[in-house]
Amino acid sequence: MSENILKLERVSKSFANAGSSVTNALEDIDLEIRSSEFISVIGPSGCGKSTILRLIAGLIVPTTGKVTLNGEVIDGPAPVRGMVFQKPTLFPWLTVEQNVTFSLRMRGQLRGHEAEVEELMKTAGLWDFRKNWPHQLSGGMAQRAALLRTMVNNPQVFLLDEPLGALDAFTRMTMQDVILSMWSRHRPMVAMVTHDVDEAFYMGSRVIVMAPRPGRVHNDIKVDLPYPRRRTSREFMDYRRFAMEQLNFDNRQA
Numbered sequence: 090m091s092e093n094i095l096k097l098e099r100v101s102k103s104f105a106n107a108g109s110s111v112t113n114a115l116e117d118i119d120l121e122i123r124s125s126e127f128i129s130v131i132g133p134s135g136c137g138k139s140t141i142l143r144l145i146a147g148l149i150v151p152t153t154g155k156v157t158l159n160g161e162v163i164d165g166p167a168p169v170r171g172m173v174f175q176k177p178t179l180f181p182w183l184t185v186e187q188n189v190t191f192s193l194r195m196r197g198q199l200r201g202h203e204a205e206v207e208e209l210m211k212t213a214g215l216w217d218f219r220k221n222w223p224h225q226l227s228g229g230m231a232q233r234a235a236l237l238r239t240m241v242n243n244p245q246v247f248l249l250d251e252p253l254g255a256l257d258a259f260t261r262m263t264m265q266d267v268i269l270s271m272w273s274r275h276r277p278m279v280a281m282v283t284h285d286v287d288e289a290f291y292m293g294s295r296v297i298v299m300a301p302r303p304g305r306v307h308n309d310i311k312v313d314l315p316y317p318r319r320r321t322s323r324e325f326m327d328y329r330r331f332a333m334e335q336l337n338f339d340n341r342q343a
C-alpha cells in the first residue's frame with residue numbers, strides 16, 4: 090500500500106471578529122504527517138488545535154499557505170478524510186447498525202463489507218446493541234458508534250476533535266484502547282486533539298505541543314514507546330513530565 094503524506098506548509102489562518110479586529114488563530118504552521126502515524130495535538134485553549142483539524146478536513150481554507158494530501162491541495166471535505174467530533178452526531182431515526190453502515194449503504198458498498206462491519210462492531214462492543222436506537226445508548230457507546238461510522242469508510246486520514254472529552258474517566262480509558270485497537274487494524278493516519286496530556290502520550294506516536302496568540306507549534310515530540318503502553322511506567326511518566334514542563338504547568342502549582 091502506498092504511503093500517504095499530509096502537509097501543512099507555511100499555513101496561517103485569521104478570522105475576522107465583530108468590529109474590525111482579527112484573530113490570528115494559526116501562524117506559519119509547517120507540519121508533515123505520514124501514513125500510520127498517530128498525532129496527538131495538545132495546548133492551551135484557543136491555540137488553534139481545532140482549526141488545524143478543520144483545515145485538514147477541508148471545512149475551512151488557510152488564509153495563506155497550503156494544506157495538501159499526497160500533493161493535492163485540500164479545498165473541501167472528502168470521505169478519505171473522516172472527522173469525529175466531541176459530541177456524537179448519530180441519526181436518531183436509525184439503529185446503531187444503520188448509523189454505522191450509513192455511508193456504505195449510501196454509496197451502495199455495504200455488500201461485501203458485512204463481515205468487516207460485524208468484526209468492527211464486536212471489537213467496539215456494539216454488536217449486541219446493533220438493533221438499539223441512539224437514545225438507548227450510554228455516552229461511551231454513542232461515541233463508539235460515531236467512531237465506527239467514520240472508520241468503516243477506511244479513511245486515509247482520521248481526524249478526532251476531543252472525541253472522548255465528554256466521557257467519565259473510566260469510560261474514557263476504555264475508549265482509548267478501543268480507538269487504538271481500531272487504529273491498529275489498518276493504521277490510518279490519525280490526528281487527535283485532546284486536553285488530556287496522559288491521553289496524548291498514551292495514544293500518540295507523536296505529540297504536537299502548541300502555543301497560543303498566535304497559534305503555533307511549540308514542540309513536536311516523537312513518542313518512542315511500544316504499544317500497548319503502561320500509564321505507570323517510568324518512561325511514560327518521563328514523557329508526561331517533559332510535556333508538563335513544555336506547557337509550563339510544573340510551576341503553576343499552588
Ligand SMILES: Nc1ncnc2c1ncn2[C@@H]1O[C@H](COP(=O)(O)OP(=O)(O)OP(=O)(O)O)[C@@H](O)[C@H]1O
Binds near residue numbers: 133134140
Ligand atoms: N469561525 C471563527 N470565527 C472567529 N474566530 C474563530 C473561529 N474559529 C476559531 N476562532 C478563534 O481562533 C482561535 C483558535 O480557535 P480553536 O478553536 O482552533 O482553538 P482550540 O485550541 O481548539 O481551543 P479549545 O481548546 O478551547 O477548543 C480562538 O481564538 C478562536 O476564538
